[in-house]
Amino acid sequence: MILAIESSCDDSSISITKIETLELVFHKKISQELEHSIYGGVVPELAARLHIEALPKILAECKDYLKDLKAVAVTNAPGLSVTLTEGVAMAKAISIALNIPIIAVNHLKGHIYSLFIEKKEIFPITVLLVSGGHTQIIEANSLNEMKLVARTLDDSFGESFDKVSKMLNLGYPGGPMIEKYAKNGDENRFDFPIPLSQSRRIEFSYSGLKNAVRLEIEKLERTTLEEQDIANISASFQKTAVLHIIQKLKKLFKQKAPKDFAIVGGASANLFLRKELETLCKKYDTRLHLSELKYCSDNAAMIGRVAVEQYKIGEFINLEDLDIKTRLKDY
Numbered sequence: 001m002i003l004a005i006e007s008s009c010d011d012s013s014i015s016i017t018k019i020e021t022l023e024l025v026f027h028k029k030i031s032q033e034l035e036h037s038i039y040g041g042v043v044p045e046l047a048a049r050l051h052i053e054a055l056p057k058i059l060a061e062c063k064d065y066l067k068d069l070k071a072v073a074v075t076n077a078p079g080l081s082v083t084l085t086e087g088v089a090m091a092k093a094i095s096i097a098l099n100i101p102i103i104a105v106n107h108l109k110g111h112i113y114s115l116f117i118e119k120k121e122i123f124p125i126t127v128l129l130v131s132g133g134h135t136q137i138i139e140a141n142s143l144n145e146m147k148l149v150a151r152t153l154d155d156s157f158g159e160s161f162d163k164v165s166k167m168l169n170l171g172y173p174g175g176p177m178i179e180k181y182a183k184n185g186d187e188n189r190f191d192f193p194i195p196l197s198q199s200r201r202i203e204f205s206y207s208g209l210k211n212a213v214r215l216e217i218e219k220l221e222r223t224t225l226e227e228q229d230i231a232n233i234s235a236s237f238q239k240t241a242v243l244h245i246i247q248k249l250k251k252l253f254k255q256k257a258p259k260d261f262a263i264v265g266g267a268s269a270n271l272f273l274r275k276e277l278e279t280l281c282k283k284y285d286t287r288l289h290l291s292e293l294k295y296c297s298d299n300a301a302m303i304g305r306v307a308v309e310q311y312k313i314g315e316f317i318n319l320e321d322l323d324i325k326t327r328l329k330d331y
């Protein structure tokens with residue numbers, strides 16, 4: 001079995017996966033959304049302090065499995081430096097105490113492997129990763145053959161939901177709140193421009209849309225911002241944010257439609273986005289794969305799933321070489 005640790009942002013999570021059968025025998029996650037909510041976003045130092053409390057608590061529940069561990073895996077990039085450090089420190093301690101090797105896992109590969117928890121891999125597959133930190137399209141051919149084909153030039157999809165939510169005083173994380181309000185709103189009430197719609201390049205940008213929403217809110221606040229205004233802004237913003245992704249994906253599919261396409265990451269829970277992608281995939285006869293809702297946001301099950309593949313090819317890292325990286329340029 002492999003024990004995997006995830007602490008790249010505001011979720012403390014540990015999983016135990018059987019190497020041979022891929023069975024997830026243990027999985028627990030403690031989220032910190034409530035603690036960060038009042039700040040409208042994740043406060044790194046607070047997150048790190050909460051990991052220090054949560055990770056050992058979860059580990060204590062795994063003690064019966066420790067004797068069966070063949071390796072310990074940990075997310076070491078990308079993420080917040082102070083929070084990654086907590087997971088890495090725990091992994092190093094486990095490695096020394098049990099005399100087992102360490103596997104360093106790329107968090108973004110983790111999101112891709114959230115599709116394959118307790119399942120075989122499917123390759124090649126084109127993946128849309130939408131999270132708080134990333135908006136990317138990746139062509140994945142195998143564990144170590146992944147190519148970034150599109151990314152955001154500024155804010156990410158999830159981050160734009162968080163920022164609009166903060167402007168509307170709806171709290172953090174913004175995605176689920178905006179989605180909830182949007183249900184009662186008129187998506188055509190505000191005509192926000194779709195970002196980069198004139199550009200032929202396949203890339204994303206959310207800072208302009210965020211500013212357009214800010215200006216609209218400022219106009220409304222001169223009177224009073226009513227519940228219905230919040231719903232209408234949420235619906236109009238969500239529609240534009242999603243249509244931006246769909247417009248760019250159409251360009252990609254026109255060039256060469258993939259046989260298998262997937263959407264992963266915390267923001268892939270957005271039902272409006274899922275519905276639009278279903279329509280697109282149907283049109284191009286593309287199979288659409290989704291990770292289970294409980295594995296969309298950050299978790300250690302997906303990190304453990306990648307680690308199984310790394311274990312099989314002996315991809316270990318020396319204790320002294322294990323470092324954290326806050327950013328990764330490519331896969």
Ligand code: KG4
Nearest residue numbers: 131132133158173174175266267270297298
């Ligand atoms: O993958 P994740 O848990 O953490 C990162 O690695 O970033 O993603 C969290 C992000 C947050 O920005 C959150 O607002 C967004 O995903 N999110 C959503 C929805 N649920 C979560 N965005 C839009 N619609 C949702 N339903």
Ligand code: ZN
Nearest residue numbers: 111131297298
């Ligand atoms: Zn993530």
